[in-house]
Amino acid sequence: MLQAIGLTSTPRRDLTPAVDDLTFEARSGSVTALLGAPGAGKTTTLRLMLELESGRGITYFRGRPLHRIAHPAREIGVLLGDVPGHPARTARGQLRMLCAAAGVPASRADELLEVVGLGGLSGQRLGTLPIGMDRRLGLASALLGDPHTLLLDAPSRGLSPRESGWLFGLLRAHAAQGGTVLYTTSDPKEAARTADRVVTIDEGRLVADQDAVSFARTRLRPRVAVRTPHTARLAEALSREARADRRSVEVVSEAGSRLSVYGSSCPEVGETAFRHGVLVHQLADEIGDAGPVPGPAPGLAAEPRQAGPAVREPAAPDTEQLPPPLLAQPVRSPLRPVRYELRRMLGVRLTPLIAAAVLVVSLALAVPLARTGRTSVPGLLAGWPGFLPLPPTALGAGLIGAFSFGDEFRYPALAGALGTVPRRLGLLLAKLAVTAVAGLLLAFLVVVADYEALRLVYGADAVSVPSNWLALSAGWAGLAVGCGWAGLLAAGVFRLTAAGVAVVIAVPTLVGPLVQKAFGGPSTRSIVGLPARLRELAWVAWPREADRWLMAMVRLVAQPVAAALTLSLSALLCAYLLTGLRRRARW
Incomplete structure (x- = not known):
């Protein structure tokens, strides 16, 4: 069971909160619809439940809040809007990356692709997927960890009736196996047709919490849908005849050439149109909303429906279309974030392209520099002319590092599954390790390529x-x-790739000269004898040969660029810890 208690969002300035003291339940084994007009606070409610939005209140998932769940991916599956993945990543690569985040086998990705009907499109890029396939991939992402609870934000928006039928069939099968399903919608007919329980909110407050039968009886009523090029004439004729016959008939003009007539029937409306010579293009019974009618979603039109009960007819759950259950719990391994980061970095062609560009530029600089004979051997091997503040290798390594967190905020693959990887400390360490290896490999390749060239x-x-x-x-x-x-x-601090690149360039051009100016004056103290003094303080004696290495490292760090880089890294790490670790890391 899912229990949301007292959810209240933090208001902006003097505005009222988008969600205000909202409390409701979603039971296991059933599908619950969170209904509200656009702007009613449905998406904010889900974000509050997932602790992605600041505010008050708490949500219990089978008796535990999110930050107390050891493996959130095994408890909660989330789909918030479109799939937040890099457009150049393949569908299979996206799911395999999330498998590493959730700690489930990579083979789970192929199983889910077959379940959602994307087995033949596993190599398709996310940026080329149509909206129906994107929703299928998003549902596969939510089901990766075999969760008990599914939280879906407007999952059928923009889908065709056939795609919507498949989607809700899968959700119904999940609920039939004892799972909890909560989805948001602005369409009352869809809520009555597909949900077991409907929670209606307006302006962030609870309006009603009803089962589907009660909701259909109190909220929906039959109406006649009419399409005619003469809506004003027909509306006036219907209202005039209703007043004459003392009948309660309500005529509502909608977008285009459409009328909705409440309290009448198709024969009566058709006879009125015939008597007044009004041309009618469509005349059909359907189920209408008794309350305020929300605007139609882009690209969707209301489907005519036959008069009758608006309640969903129960169908036999198709359990075969669900993925096989995961039998083993994911292991808390430090390699989980490392695997995730490797698949994130290598899942697109950006890193190989950066490496190739660095190699080409370094070769193009090294060969002409060697011809002049005015550049030192280290500068030749690095492809580093004196007029550049940094060699191409350092700029390339900085760009790879900037994209590491830049892509994380631009395409937040972990936002919908908060805590599946150590969101802050563990993920930071993994990114530092992978970026260091990439930088070392790039530096080695450049030196070897320049030497051979x-x-x-x-x-x-x-x-x-x-x-x-x-x-x-x-x-x-x-x-x-x-x-x-x-x-x-x-x-990571500024949540922008460009900021990372700017800082890399600023280290030698701005910070370096300042450090050189601060420490470039005459010195009255010397660090000579530092190894001996450290040996006196140390508990364990080290060999004399280590003294030479220690002094070499000290002299290296004392160089202007190295000192500027060390100070910049220290400041950035402190800033990241202050901004990124304000809340404790969640799993």
């Missing part, structure tokens, strides 16, 4: 390996990893 163009003796190659390698690796982390943390 110079040997090929100018001969075997064109480039010699420096004697201090080990220290240079450490500095080169630190620069690539540091720039990648700077882009990642900046994008």
Whole structure:
């Protein structure tokens, strides 16, 4: 059972809250519709239940709030609007990425694609999927963890009647197996036809909480739908004859050439139109809404229905169309966020394109620089001319890092499944590790490619390996990893890819000169003897050879760019911890 108690959203400025002290239940084994006109607060209600919106109140999922559930993906499946995935990612890649987030086997993605009828479209890009296929993929995403509760925001919006029938058939089968289904809609007829219980809200407050039979009896009533090019004439004639016969007839003009006539019948309306010479294009009985009629959804038209009960006729649940249950609980493994991050980064062609561009630019710079003979060997191998603040490798690593969090906020794949991965600390560590490996690999490939290109163009003796190659390698690796982390943390703090790239460029151009100016004056103190002093404080003695490595690292960090990068990373990490870890990490 799902219990929402006292849900109240935080109001903006002097406005009333979108949801105000809303309390209702959704029972297990049934389908519950949250009904309301556009702007009634339905989506905000779901976001409050998922703790994605600031406010008060609490929601219990089978007696536990969301932050107390060990594996939320096994308890709650969510579909909020369209699938929030990168347009270039395939349907199969999107589900496999979410499988890693939920801690379920990757084979689950193929099972769900077959269940929702997308087995033949697994390689289709998300940006090319029509709305019906997008909804199917979204439902597959919600069912990945074999959840007990499904929360769906307007799942049938924009769908054809056939697609809607398939969707609600699947939801009915899920409820028949003991699950809880809550979906939002603005169509009273759809709620009466597909739900067991209807919770009606208006301006964020509860209006009614009824079973489908009571809702249809009190909210819906028969009407006659008329389409005619002479709506004004026919409406006047119907009203005049009703007054003359002392009958209660209500005529409502709707969009286009449509009239809705309450309190009459098709024969009576047809005879009136015939007597007054009014041309009629359509005349049909249907079920209408007794309350305010919400505007039709874009691309949808009301379907004529025969007069009769508006209550959904129960159908035998088709349990075969549901995915097989997951037997094992997901394991709390630190590799879950790492697998998620790897599939997120490699699921689109952006990272290989960045790496290819960095290699091409580095080669294009290294070969001409070697011809002039005025660039040092490290600059040649890095493809780093003196007029550039950073080498292409560092910029590429920073761009990869910026996209790591930039894509997370632009295409929030984890927003609908809050907590399936450690949302903050675990995810941050995974992104730092994957970005560091990507930066190191990119730095290694650039050096090898430049070295081989110079040997090929100018001969075997064109480039010699420096004697201090080990220290240079450490500095080169630190620069690539540091720039990648700077882009990642900046994008995480400002929630924007461009901010991450801007910070990477600002480190050598703005922060570096400031650091050099601050520490460039005469020094009255020296760090000579630091290893010996550290040895005196340490509990464990280390070999004398380590002193040389320690001093080399200190001198490396003391370089202007390295010092600026270290200070920037420290500031960005503190800012991320303050902004991103304000609430404790959820699973």
